[in-house]
Amino acid sequence: MTFKHIILAASALGLxxxxxxxxxxxxxxxxxxxxxxxxxxxxxxxxxxxxxxxPELADTTGHLEASTVxxxxxxxxxxxxxxxxxxxxxxxxxxxxxxxxPVSGFTDRVDYTATATAMTGMxxxxxxxxxxxxxxxxxxxxxxxxLFASPIAVxxxxxxxxxxxxxxxxxxxxxxxxxxxL
Amino acid sequence: MKRFxxxxxxxxxxxxxxxxxxxxxxxxxxxxxxxxxxxCVVIPNSGSTFSGTIPLGExxxxxxxxxxxxxxxxxxxxxxxxxxxxxxNAAKPTVTVSADRLDNGTAGAPSGYTDVIDYTAAVDADLAxxxxxxxxxxxxxxxxxxxxxxxxxxxxxxxxxxTVKVYDLATPSGALLTAGSYDSTVTVVISPxx
Numbered sequence: 001m002t003f004k005h006i007i008l009a010a011s012a013l014g015l016x017x018x019x020x021x022x023x024x025x026x027x028x029x030x031x032x033x034x035x036x037x038x039x040x041x042x043x044x045x046x047x048x049x050x051x052x053x054x055p056e057l058a059d060t061t062g063h064l065e066a067s068t069v070x071x072x073x074x075x076x077x078x079x080x081x082x083x084x085x086x087x088x089x090x091x092x093x094x095x096x097x098x099x100x101x102p103v104s105g106f107t108d109r110v111d112y113t114a115t116a117t118a119m120t121g122m123x124x125x126x127x128x129x130x131x132x133x134x135x136x137x138x139x140x141x142x143x144x145x146x147l148f149a150s151p152i153a154v155x156x157x158x159x160x161x162x163x164x165x166x167x168x169x170x171x172x173x174x175x176x177x178x179x180x181x182l
Numbered sequence: 183m184k185r186f187x188x189x190x191x192x193x194x195x196x197x198x199x200x201x202x203x204x205x206x207x208x209x210x211x212x213x214x215x216x217x218x219x220x221x222c223v224v225i226p227n228s229g230s231t232f233s234g235t236i237p238l239g240e241x242x243x244x245x246x247x248x249x250x251x252x253x254x255x256x257x258x259x260x261x262x263x264x265x266x267x268x269x270x271n272a273a274k275p276t277v278t279v280s281a282d283r284l285d286n287g288t289a290g291a292p293s294g295y296t297d298v299i300d301y302t303a304a305v306d307a308d309l310a311x312x313x314x315x316x317x318x319x320x321x322x323x324x325x326x327x328x329x330x331x332x333x334x335x336x337x338x339x340x341x342x343x344x345t346v347k348v349y350d351l352a353t354p355s356g357a358l359l360t361a362g363s364y365d366s367t368v369t370v371v372i373s374p375x376x
């Protein structure tokens with residue numbers, strides 16, 4: 001090997017040593033952090049009670065004046081955050097405080113239908129109603145309200161009594177139930 | 183005669199010396215080199231990725247709105263955090279952070295409701311000099327570009343030198359959260375180069 005050959009060989013080694021320093025890419029690290037949380041399905045009444053006062057149920061003939069019941073209304077306010085949430089209504093008839101059994105032709109019971117209407121849908125503009133008749137035991141069929149936050153209007157209809165009304169104080173109730181579900 | 187012999191010996195030495203000089207010396211010089219590639223690695227295992235989860239649990243208060251204690255969190259008192267160790271040999275690594283909104287995956291929410299939660303994600307980097315530098319990113323309806331910050335010092339050679347945290351959760355005022363599971367992803371890139 002001549003001196004010239006030695007110089008060339010040494011230069012080649014020098015290039016080989018230097019090359020990786022420029023070719024090797026910088027190494028990044030990448031991290032992924034998952035943030036999780038959940039919201040349980042729930043419903044809540046922000047106004048959970050109201051009252052309806054009917055000053056006189058009977059007309060001048062002693063029979064029920066149905067309009068005195070059918071024109072009444074009440075308002076609750078509530079919301080549900082689950083897409084499958086439901087609402088149901090149970091109407092409990094008006095019953096007088098007469099202690100005994102009414103004689104023939106009289107009654108101390110007034111039945112009616114109660115309807116609860118919530119405003120649902122993406123814009124809160126869809127009226128969704130559930131109802132129940134007090135002459136049928138138990139609550140009415142539940143209806144899906146999904147996500148909503150609105151007043152719930154309670155209205156009355158189909159008031160009826162089987163005979164003249166016995167004098168006294170009458171009391172009934174309407175129960176509106178919101179059930180959360182996803 | 184004795185003097186002649188000495189002279190002959192001296193000549194012999196001279197002759198021998200001239201013979202070596204004529205052959206010529208060679209001198210070899212070998213340079214030893216090495217290099218250290220600029221890089222960041224995840225410890226343990228020297229990998230290039232790390233991952234973790236920050237579980238926030240129930241997001242809503244009993245009134246249906248975002249939990250007040252989540253809304254009130256801050257960089258100094260985050261809602262959740264997770265630690266990692268990243269070794270970088272660069273003088274001033276660069277941290278890039280981005281995230282998407284906490285979303286329950288449903289298609290929109292009705293009026294008065296929300297199914298997304300904005301928040302701030304931040305990466306706290308412990309530095310070799312003892313200080314900590316934070317790189318923060320806040321989500322929005324239109325996600326901003328990732329936040330990029332070059333650190334002012336080397337990363338500390340220590341465990342848990344990188345902390346990813348979330349805080350300052352926010353929804354529209356008074357909005358009710360729709361029920362369901364929410365998730366989001368914070369993406370962090372730590373680069374040895376600027």
